Amino acid sequence: MKKGDEMKSLFIVLVLSTVGFATMHFEKNQKCSECHPKIYKEYKTSQHANSTVFADPIHGAVYDKHPMKNKMQKYRCAKCHTPTADNMKELLTKNNGVIPDPNNETQNEAIACAYCHRITDTLPGKVMNKNVISPDMRKYFANLKPNQESPFHAIETNVEVFKNGKLCMGCHMHKTNKKEYDVCSTENTNMDGNNNCLTCHMPQVDGAPSILSKAKKHAFHGFPGIHGDISMLAKYVKLSINHTKKNFTVSIDHQATHSSTLHPLRMAKLVVSIKRNGKVIKMDTKKLLKIIGNAKGASPKPTPPWLADRTIKDTRIPANTKKDFNYDFKLQSGDKVSAKFGYHLVKPKALKKFDLENNEEAKKFIVISNEVFVIK
Ligand code: HEC
Ligand code: HEC
Ligand code: HEC
Ligand code: HEC
Ligand code: HEC
Known part of the structure; x- marks a missing residue:
């Protein structure tokens, strides 16, 4: 092995072995808004941008009554409600007094643009499914190939989970409580190319996806649900x-x-x-x-x-x-x-x-x- 290759494989081993343990860092939503203003504006109205205990009073109210807050001083909800928190590990640990903090910027990023666009796969789990997050901070995954490159980030298109809606299932599939009862699930779902979550919740709407693009349409990022405009x-x-x-x-x-x-x-x-x-x-x-x-x-x-x-x-x-x-x-x-x-x-x-x-x-x-x- 040449010296450069050795360095490379050492680097790969290091990267692989830290996934899941080290704190992950994510680019800020505000950064994306510079070139994707339309998508950003839609996204800001969505529950994904408002999923925290501070921005969503209903989530906040349920967490306030939860023994996880009152007895255990932890916030397991973070895995889906504030997935880019830079103190994820502390939030998930019992009795260390760490609960959501309104002054923590990374928690206020909610379900960030860069979080979804770094999901490469979702894996089945007993309590909840798991999102596989790519370690590269500036490489974003998507489905359709754009006509141009981005000056800010790399793009990998034709990614299966962005085609069939499986990327939604890391968080939406199910959540099981301590009694092994599934309290909330999106059951019986269709994961084919034509009629999946994206067809109804991210339809194509007018407007270019970025300020540098001449395309006429983009996938709607307001994620219509029961909140907001139904x-x-x-x-x-x-x-x-x-x-x-x-x-x-x-x-x-x-x-x-x-x-x-x-x-x-x-x-x-x-x-x-x-x-x-x-x-x-x-x-x-x-x-x-x-x-x-x-x-x-x-x-x-x-x-x-x-x-x-x-x-x-x-x-x-x-x-x-x-x-x-x-x-x-x-x-x-x-x-x-x-x-x-x-x-x-x-x-x-x-x-x-x-x-x-x-x-x-x-x-x-x-x-x-x-x-x-x-x-x-
Ligand atoms: C400096 C401008 C710039 C910034 C900042 C930027 N992008 Fe982009 N992005 C582009 C361009 C240009 C494209 C190519 C497609 C197009 O023209 O819209 C693109 C494409 C994409 C695509 C692929 C779309 C497709 O058609 O498959 C995704 C996903 C994406 N950006 C996400 C992000 C996210 C997330 C952020 C913030 C962390 C971000 N971008 C910040 C310019 C930018
Ligand atoms: C496995 C991922 C996951 C975890 C962990 C999780 N949630 Fe959620 N939560 C969701 C999803 C997905 C929705 C949207 C479901 C819907 O609207 O049908 C949601 C919605 C909610 C809502 C409804 C919010 C509203 O505005 O109507 C409440 C309340 C809530 N969650 C509370 C919690 C609490 C409290 C915790 C932690 C004890 C938690 N969740 C942990 C995925 C999760
Ligand atoms: C809940 C997950 C999720 C979040 C959050 C999210 N996206 Fe997306 N995004 C998707 C999916 C799914 C698609 C559609 C499939 C595709 O074209 O790859 C998409 C498509 C795109 C595209 C291509 C648009 C098109 O139709 O050509 C861009 C650019 C993009 N997103 C940027 C962003 C930016 C910027 C943000 C934050 C303001 C963001 N996304 C937030 C999941 C997400
Ligand atoms: C054929 C259209 C269609 C498809 C496909 C679809 N949905 Fe929905 N979704 C709806 C409609 C309509 C509603 C409004 C509530 C209702 O009556 O079901 C809804 C509501 C929701 C809600 C809000 C429910 C609540 O209790 O707050 C969530 C979350 C959601 N969908 C997620 C998903 C996910 C994730 C997928 C893919 C696995 C998906 N949807 C696939 C049409 C669709
Ligand atoms: C990182 C976890 C995560 C991912 C990935 C994710 N969601 Fe969500 N989603 C949530 C949470 C948490 C909420 C509820 C936020 C709240 O109300 O506090 C939610 C809310 C929603 C709602 C609004 C429900 C309502 O009642 O109005 C819709 C619709 C939805 N998601 C669809 C999708 C679709 C479609 C995808 C895939 C493109 C997706 N989500 C991916 C976690 C996620």
């Missing part, structure tokens, strides 16, 4: 109506490749009313949710995620399913049936438990589909 997702949730002489049915055609609402805090709702001769007649509201808990007492009761060992109830609409809701009510010609389907970020019953009664965002009803059917 209109981009509306086309995947369709309402229709059918009626007989005796009763009627409202159907929700839910075309997402995962069930309606993923996080156990959520509640979906179908609100139906009928306008007849100027009067409004309200139907019973259908609530779709997943209730998790345990059976420490006589019968199963709801608990926060860290105490749950079972699913008590699950009325969510599964992936790619059309679900019918029946109303025992006789419609007549001229009736106007209003149907609204949407979500609460936090179930009304859980608001008090997490001291979120005064948080408007947590409380409000976010409507994704809204139809009025006139009966002939």
